[in-house]
Amino acid sequence: MSIAWYLAVSAIVFSLGALGVMTRRNPLVVLLCLELMLNGGNLALIAFSRMWGNGDGQILAIVVMTVAACEVCIGLGMIVAIYRRQLPIDVDELRELQG
Amino acid sequence: MSSVLFFLAAIGVISGAVGVVVLRNPFFSVLALVAHLVSLAVLFLLLRAEFVAAVQVVVYAGAVMVLYVFVVAYVGGESDSIGERLRSYNGSAGGSGSVGSALRLGGAILGGALLVELLIALLGTGLEATSGYGAGYVPGPKTYGTPAYIGNLLLTRFLLVFELASFLLLIAAVGGVVLARRRGGIGEADEHETFVPLDALRPRGTGTTAEGVGARRQPS
Numbered sequence: 001m002s003i004a005w006y007l008a009v010s011a012i013v014f015s016l017g018a019l020g021v022m023t024r025r026n027p028l029v030v031l032l033c034l035e036l037m038l039n040g041g042n043l044a045l046i047a048f049s050r051m052w053g054n055g056d057g058q059i060l061a062i063v064v065m066t067v068a069a070c071e072v073c074i075g076l077g078m079i080v081a082i083y084r085r086q087l088p089i090d091v092d093e094l095r096e097l098q099g
Numbered sequence: 100m101s102s103v104l105f106f107l108a109a110i111g112v113i114s115g116a117v118g119v120v121v122l123r124n125p126f127f128s129v130l131a132l133v134a135h136l137v138s139l140a141v142l143f144l145l146l147r148a149e150f151v152a153a154v155q156v157v158v159y160a161g162a163v164m165v166l167y168v169f170v171v172a173y174v175g176g177e178s179d180s181i182g183e184r185l186r187s188y189n190g191s192a193g194g195s196g197s198v199g200s201a202l203r204l205g206g207a208i209l210g211g212a213l214l215v216e217l218l219i220a221l222l223g224t225g226l227e228a229t230s231g232y233g234a235g236y237v238p239g240p241k242t243y244g245t246p247a248y249i250g251n252l253l254l255t256r257f258l259l260v261f262e263l264a265s266f267l268l269l270i271a272a273v274g275g276v277v278l279a280r281r282r283g284g285i286g287e288a289d290e291h292e293t294f295v296p297l298d299a300l301r302p303r304g305t306g307t308t309a310e311g312v313g314a315r316r317q318p319s
Contacts, residue, residue, distance in 0.1 A: 053234025
């Protein structure tokens with residue numbers, strides 16, 4: 001398959017992730033959709049790496065995976081903290097930062 | 100053969116992503132994401148990225164997803180129907196009934212616009228190589244994508260990136276512990292303190308960190 005097909009799949013996955021981030025209200029699912037967006041970016045990086053025949057894009061993809069793991073760690077820690085303080089698990093009702 | 104495999108994996112990837120966005124129960128969303136990640140690893144293999152595919156399956160679909168399942172089980176992934184929640188929310192806010200569906204429609208329109216823009220940016224750029232099959236590939240132990248190649252790059256050209264990533268992981272681990280710790284303080288956690296014989300032998304204030312900051316009483 002030519003590289004363009006992989007790029008189309010990565011664009012579709014990224015847009016689906018963005019759609020989920022915008023429409024879902026459970027912060028757990030918002031984090032999952034962020035993972036989808038990062039995976040779309042990863043697929044594009046690896047497709048470009050294949051296109052030029054060197055491994056720099058793959059290194060960047062591994063770094064993106066590391067960042068995603070950090071984001072999961074912090075995000076899930078925040079969700080557990082929210083749950084411990086008996087606040088609603090809902091991104092629309094957590095509005096203390098709105099001032 | 101490879102195009103059949105590509106289409107199968109692409110269908111898996113896209114349906115997994117749709118499942119994550121659409122399914123009501125967060126637990127099923129996590130399972131859909133696992134299916135998505137495994138199909139994505141097949142795509143990575145087709146793109147000759149063996150090491151990244153292995154890392155994807157082991158780290159992502161294995162470890163990170165187990166973390167998600169733990170938190171879903173802990174928080175209690177109640178299957179909240181979005182429509183019901185929005186209706187009750189709007190009812191309590193004073194009955195502007197169509198806000199929820201308008202928001203969802205707006206989200207869908209924005210997502211579609213983003214997709215069109217990305218497709219134009221990625222495919223309509225006129226890059227010659229985009230329509231090609233990529234650079235030549237000779238199988239062997241040292242070609243790009245193998246663990247030897249990736250490890251060589253990580254420890255020579257990208258050493259700084261590697262160290263920064265490890266530092267970032269350390270910060271995230273500490274941050275996760277700080278965020279999710281018990282709020283009542285350290286002293287509350289170990290009320291039933293057991294007597295450790297070695298504590299009597301060492302001088303005061305030289306024991307654990309909790310002792311150093313005065314959170315636990317020192318052995319007398």
